[in-house]
Amino acid sequence: MRRSVVPRLAEAASAQMRERVGRGRLGSPLPYGIQSEYDRGTADLELPALELSNGLVTATVLPGLGGRVWSLVDHTRDRELLFVNPRLRFANFGLTDAWFAGGIEWNLGSTGHTTLSSRPVHAAVVDGPDGPVVRLWEWERTRDLVMQVDLRLDGTRLLASTRVVNPDPQPKPLYWWTNIAVPETPGTRVLVPATHAWRTDYTGMLDRVEVPFPDGDVDISRPQASTYAADYFYEVAEQQGRLVCAVEPDGRGLAQTSTSELTGRKLFLWGTGPGGRRWQEWLSTPDTRYLEIQAGVCQTQLEHDVIEGGATRSWTEAFVAVDLDPEQAGGEYAAASESARAAVHATVPPAELEEVQARWLAEVAELPPGELVQTGSGWGHAELVLRGQDAPAGLVFPAVEDASAPLARFAAGDVSALDEVPADAPTIPPVSARWTQAFATADEAATGDGTAEQASGHQGGRRSDGTGDTADGGWWLAYARAVGHHARGELDAARAAYERSVELRPTAPALRGLAVLSADVDEADALYARALELAPRDRQLWTERLVALLAAKRPDALVQAAQGMPEDLRGHGRTQLLLAQALVARGDHEAALELLGTLEVPDLAEGDIPTAELWHVLRPGEPVPERLDFRMSREA
Numbered sequence: 001m002r003r004s005v006v007p008r009l010a011e012a013a014s015a016q017m018r019e020r021v022g023r024g025r026l027g028s029p030l031p032y033g034i035q036s037e038y039d040r041g042t043a044d045l046e047l048p049a050l051e052l053s054n055g056l057v058t059a060t061v062l063p064g065l066g067g068r069v070w071s072l073v074d075h076t077r078d079r080e081l082l083f084v085n086p087r088l089r090f091a092n093f094g095l096t097d098a099w100f101a102g103g104i105e106w107n108l109g110s111t112g113h114t115t116l117s118s119r120p121v122h123a124a125v126v127d128g129p130d131g132p133v134v135r136l137w138e139w140e141r142t143r144d145l146v147m148q149v150d151l152r153l154d155g156t157r158l159l160a161s162t163r164v165v166n167p168d169p170q171p172k173p174l175y176w177w178t179n180i181a182v183p184e185t186p187g188t189r190v191l192v193p194a195t196h197a198w199r200t201d202y203t204g205m206l207d208r209v210e211v212p213f214p215d216g217d218v219d220i221s222r223p224q225a226s227t228y229a230a231d232y233f234y235e236v237a238e239q240q241g242r243l244v245c246a247v248e249p250d251g252r253g254l255a256q257t258s259t260s261e262l263t264g265r266k267l268f269l270w271g272t273g274p275g276g277r278r279w280q281e282w283l284s285t286p287d288t289r290y291l292e293i294q295a296g297v298c299q300t301q302l303e304h305d306v307i308e309g310g311a312t313r314s315w316t317e318a319f320v321a322v323d324l325d326p327e328q329a330g331g332e333y334a335a336a337s338e339s340a341r342a343a344v345h346a347t348v349p350p351a352e353l354e355e356v357q358a359r360w361l362a363e364v365a366e367l368p369p370g371e372l373v374q375t376g377s378g379w380g381h382a383e384l385v386l387r388g389q390d391a392p393a394g395l396v397f398p399a400v401e402d403a404s405a406p407l408a409r410f411a412a413g414d415v416s417a418l419d420e421v422p423a424d425a426p427t428i429p430p431v432s433a434r435w436t437q438a439f440a441t442a443d444e445a446a447t448g449d450g451t452a453e454q455a456s457g458h459q460g461g462r463r464s465d466g467t468g469d470t471a472d473g474g475w476w477l478a479y480a481r482a483v484g485h486h487a488r489g490e491l492d493a494a495r496a497a498y499e500r501s502v503e504l505r506p507t508a509p510a511l512r513g514l515a516v517l518s519a520d521v522d523e524a525d526a527l528y529a530r531a532l533e534l535a536p537r538d539r540q541l542w543t544e545r546l547v548a549l550l551a552a553k554r555p556d557a558l559v560q561a562a563q564g565m566p567e568d569l570r571g572h573g574r575t576q577l578l579l580a581q582a583l584v585a586r587g588d589h590e591a592a593l594e595l596l597g598t599l600e601v602p603d604l605a606e607g608d609i610p611t612a613e614l615w616h617v618l619r620p621g622e623p624v625p626e627r628l629d630f631r632m633s634r635e636a
Contacts, residue, residue: 081253123137
């Protein structure tokens with residue numbers, strides 16, 4: 001699901017759906033930073049992993065990468081149930097860029113792959129009444145919600161019981177989707193007992209279609225019959241024991257079902273067109289094919305539900321192997337889906353799963369986690385210190401010596417802890433209302449008045465002891481206030497605070513903030529240049545400068561600026577793409593075509609097609625080479 005998509009809704013969309021689609025869309029992933037410093041090289045890599053096994057089933061979990069269930073092997077059937085990616089290959093699909101394909105993914109936050117996809121989460125092994133439980137948890141910072149996923153085995157079933165806790169009195173948007181990657185072959189069939197679905201593709205339209213034939217004779221239950229990528233969100237909200245499964249022609253496959261809280265079920269297919277094939281190769285290896293079956297709290301991923309203040313939402317999912325009769329699995333869709341329902345409910349009866357959920361809440365969910373086997377971030381600890389709260393029962397958020405540490409000490413009342421924030425790599429400030437107020441209170445106490453943002457040049461950032469000496473951390477406090485103002489659209493106040501931060505101590509992020517706010521192209525570029533003098537190896541900053549010059553129709557200036565980049569950064573695929581676009585803008589097509597000949601952009605974003613667009617300009621009428629063709633819609 002693409003990030004920050006504002007869809008066009010079909011007339012059939014209800015008022016409730018329209019309300020949920022309009023709710024909770026994030027303008028940015030702040031306070032998280034972008035994770036784009038990866039490449040497409042191949043090297044051996046060791047990752048921390050947890051193995052949960054009972055002799056019948058083995059689940060392998062990656063706590064350092066969002067708690068992804070990387071593998072699920074059913075030993076009784078001697079088969080892997082998930083798509084296990086032969087390579088850990090990052091790509092720009094996540095809310096904060098880096099994401100990878102494969103396994104079972106837990107998505108909390110907002111439309112798109114979670115901010116936690118490629119970040120560590122806390123993990124521990126809990127002694128449950130029926131055996132070991134792998135507990136995964138973290139504080140999701142865009143929403144300030146706490147996520148807990150407890151994994152355990154019950155016979156051949158992998159159970160995942162989830163709590164989402166709102167620690168604050170205010171209601172918040174709630175987005176949750178569990179993504180399950182499974183292998184795709186020419187005979188793979190996806191079965192959901194449903195007659196209609198809501199479809200969205202890369203054209204931006206969300207419309208209601210019939211299942212399994214939304215467009216004449218194309219059967220979407222057989223994913224390789226489709227040419228273009230699409231999401232199908234099945235209408236199953238009124239059902240009990242909702243499920244989705246993917247099976248092969250022999251009837252064998254994987255099914256997911258859950259308690260009633262998860263009302264949505266989805267199929268994502270890549271299609272057999274050039275873009276779908278290229279993206280799958282990009283995310284894995286040549287000839288790799290997979291699809292995703294998913295489950296969530298709303299009908300579609302374009303919607304957000306509500307979690308009330310102080311509330312907890314919870315559910316339990318079961319992931320199981322299925323063995324359908326091959327003739328039934330390959331027969332008429334409605335009958336095949338009913339056979340899937342019967343098989344899944346025989347293994348996981350809906351009433352029994354509700355009882356499992358109730359027992360988990362009563363006996364397991366709040367058991368102490370014991371010793372951590374993986375440490376996530378320290379931000380949960382900082383947030384609890386700020387609130388003066390304890391962690392939800394069953395969880396701990398330890399102090400961690402990461403970027404959160406100075407902020408945790410600041411939240412405890414030690415303003416001088418901000419002196420520890422490094423100027424060469426400043427912590428991205430939290431932007432929630434609580435932190436905003438804490439920063440404003442500390443800043444106004446230090447400056448002696450409340451006018452710090454009314455004009456630049458104020459001698460702010462004084463120590464809280466009243467001595468009047470400028471604190472080392474005053475520049476960061478001003479920067480934090482600037483980012484908060486900027487995020488809320490308070491641009492004049494943001495500019496003043498950035499200027500004050502720069503006067504106290506010039507840093508690349510504050511200069512960058514001023515560049516973004518400047519409406520004057522030359523002034524903005526000069527600010528970017530100053531920022532890059534302080535951070536010459538910040539590739540994201542270089543990219544932003546070049547993008548601004550391209551948008552301002554300054555291709556010559558872009559080419560000249562790129563000459564000042566470190567050689568390895570200039571050779572990065574993203575820089576080479578921008579140079580090719582600049583060369584086209586100034587009419588140097590042959591030079592642009594030469595760059596395109598070897599171009600590979602590691603952080604190419606999902607849905608972006610600049611390489612195909614360049615090719616159409618440089619070689620109009622000629623087919624786009626496969627390696628440059630990432631188009632996933634008929635309109636591209």
